[in-house]
Amino acid sequence: MQNLTSEEYTFFSKFIRAVLSNPFTDERKILSDLISKNYFPEKDVNVHFFKRLQPLLNENIDKLDKRGFKRLSDFNGMENRLIYFSYIVAIYLNFVDDFDEFINHQTDNKNASLAFPKGQEILVQLERRGFSAKESLRLLELYYQFRRAYLFINNGLVGQSPSMAKLRVELWNNLFTFDVPNYHQSLWNQMEDFSLFLLGETGTGKGAAARAIGLSGHILYDKQTGCFRDNFQDIYVEANLSQYSENLIESELFGHKKGAFTGAFEQYQGLFNQCKLNGLLFLDEIGDISENIQIKLLKVLQERVFTPVGSHKAEAFHGRIIAAANQPLQELRQNKKLRDDFYYRLCSDIIEIPTLRQRLSESPGELVILTRELVKRICHQEDENIVSLVIESLNKHVSRDYHWPGNVRELEQAIRRIILRGSYHGDTLRVQPNNQVDNIMQLMADSNIDLKELTRRYCQNLYEQLNTYEAVALKTNLDRRTVKKHVTGE
Template identity: 50%
Template sequence: VLWNRMEDFSTFLVGETGTGKGTAAAAIGRSGFIPFEEKDNCFVESFTSNFIEINLSQFPESLIESELFGHRKGAFTGAVENHRGIFARCSPHGSIFLDEIGDVSIPIQIKLLKVLEERSFSAVGGHDKLHFNGRIVTATNKSLKDLNQERTFREDFYYRLCSNVIRVPTLRQQLYEDSSSLEALLTHTIQSIAGQPVPELLETVLVTLEQEVGPDYHWPGNVRELEQAVRSILLTMHYRPGAGDAAHLTEALYHAIEQDKLSARELVSSYCRILYEKYGTFEKVARITKLDPRTVKKHCSASPSNKNLESDRAG
C-alpha cells in the first residue's frame, strides 16, 4: 500500500465491509508525496498535509455536490454564504478519501470524472475553474463485477477508477494464506487499545478465541469484527459472534409478525434466538421462556424462522 503514492492520481480500494479500506486509504494518503528511502526503508522527511475522509452514503443527493465542490452564496435556497467543499479545503499535498463511491449518482460521477481527468472543478453556482492538486482514493464494498453488471456507473467513470485497483483481502483470506497473521493482528489491536504491547493479554485473547470460536471461524465481519472481539474479551473474558445482532433480529421479528410471515413454531424459535443472542446461554433463555434447555438449543440451532427473518431484514 505504501508504494501506491504518486504513480497514479487516483487509487480504487475494493473489499468487503470491515476489511480495513479506511486504514489502507489513510496509509496511502499519508505516504503520498513523501520521498521514500529504499535503503533505509523509511521516509526521509516529515511533511504537513491533510487527509480528508467522506462517506458518500451518509449524505443526501442534494448535499453531496456542495460537500464535495462547495457552493457560492445564493446558489440555492439556504445558501446564505460561500462554502468551501473538501476539494477546495484539501492541501496541494493532501489526499481525499471518497468512501462508498459505488452509491453516487450519475451527475456526481460526471463531476468527479472531470476532477480525475482534468484536475479541476467548479463550486455550485460558481463559474471559476478551481484546481485540485492532491490525490483521490476511492473505495467500495461492492465487487467490480457487480458494479459493471448493475450499470449504475458511467462506463468512462468505471474504467477510470479501475485503472489503479487495490483489492483489500478479507480476514479469512489473510488467515488462509498465513495463519500466523492472526497473532500479529491481535498484537496490533491490543496495543492500539492498551497503548503498549501486553504479551499476557495476547495469550488470554488467543486462548479465549480458540475456546469460543475455534480455529475455523470465518470472521464475516473481517478486521472490524476481530477488533470488537478483542475489546469484548478484554472487558468480559468472552466473545459470542453475532451478539450485537439481537436488536436487528428484534426489529426483523416485529416486521415479520406484521406481515404474517411466521408460524407459531417459527415465532417461538425466533424469540429463543433473540434471547440467546442477548444473554448467551441456553439455561438463561430456558429460565425466561420456561422451556427445557434442550428445547431452547433446538430452537436456536435450527430455527425455521431464520430464513424469513433474514429475507425480511434484506427487504
C-alpha cells in the first residue's frame, strides 16, 4: 500500500539522496543545487540548503501526520526507508543550532563533560516517531558526532584548492565510510579496527587532519546525567615519537609499573592508557621508531592489548590508531624504516596531505585564504590590514615559483616575520630545486636521452615538487597510471 503521493515520494527521494552523500563532494553540491532550484528558484547563498528546505521537509511530514501516518511502522518497503531518514534529518535540523552552541561551550570547558540540555527532548522526539529507545540513544550520539565532524573538518582545514577539497572528502569517508547507512547500522562502534596512515611533507598539516578526526569520535551519552560521557577534547591523544629516546619510548607508549626500572618511582600511565573508549591515538613520525617498537605496536594492532613496562598483566586498548610520516612511503619501506607487516596493519586507509606548492599551483587564491586564517590564528582576531601587508610583501619579495619547503608551517612563520620586519624573502638556507626549464633543456641536449626517458625524468621532477600523481597528471596532461609508471619505473 502506497502512503506517499508521487510528488512526496520524489521530494523525499531527492532530499535523502543528498543527505546521505558526503557533504564535501561535488555530488552533494550538485544535488543541493538541483533540489534548491526545483523548489526555490531564487538563490540565497547565505543559507545552507538543508535549512532552506527545512520548512518544506516539515511541511511534507506534517501532511503525512494529518493523514494519520505519524510513525515508522505506518510505512513499508522503500517508503519506510525514505521516511526513516527523513524523520532523522528533520529532528536533527530542529536541534543543529543547539549542537553548535553546545560544541562551542564544550570547547571552552576543556576539563569537564557538560550537560547537553536538549538531549532528553531529542530522545523523546525520536521515540515518538517510532524509533526504539536503544536506537534513539545511538542516533543522538550520531547527531553529535556528525556535527562535530563537519565543523572540525570544514573549519579546521581551510582552503579551496582541488587537493584540499579532496582531502576533506577523504577525511569524512575515513570517519563514516563512503556509505553512511552502513556506518549507522553496523560500524559506528567498530572503527577502532580501521587504522589510518597520513603522509605528507613537514608542515603540511598532518596534525590538523588527525585532530579533525580525533575530535570527531563517537561518544556515548549518559541518560542519567544528561551528559556525553567524555569531553571530545579528551578522546584525542597525540604524540611526536621522534621526541622520545629509544630507552624511554616504550614507557611513554605503554606506561610502566612502579619500580620497573631505575627512576620509576611511581606508576606511569602511557599513551595507550590515556586513550579512552572510541578515542584516537595519533602517532606522528612513525618512521623514526626502531624495529623493536614497531613489533610491539604491531602486536597492539593485532591483539588490541598491551603490557606496561615491568608488568605481566595485559591491558585492553579500545582506541583507534593514526600514524603519520613526513618521508615518502616508498622510501620508508625500501630503506627498511617501516616493516612490511607493520605497514599492512596501519594501511586500512592512506591519506596524503597536499603540499603548499601543490595547493598554490592549483589555486593561486589559496594564498590569501591561508593568510587570512593564519593571521586570525596569530592575532586571535581578523585583521585585514595585516592580511594586505602580508600579501603585498609576499608578492614583492617571494617569487611565484618559490618551493615553500616548510609548507603551511613556513607560511605561518613568514607572516610573523613580515609582522616584525615588514618582509620575508624565503628560506635561503634550503637549497631549492633546480629550475625545471634548465633541467629539461639539459636533458634535451643529451643525445643519449630518448623521448621516453625525457618524459620519465620530467614526470619525476614534477613529482618531487607537486608530491602527487594526480597533480603531475594534471600538469602534463597524461593519465595518472602513466605518470605513476614513469615516476616509479614499474
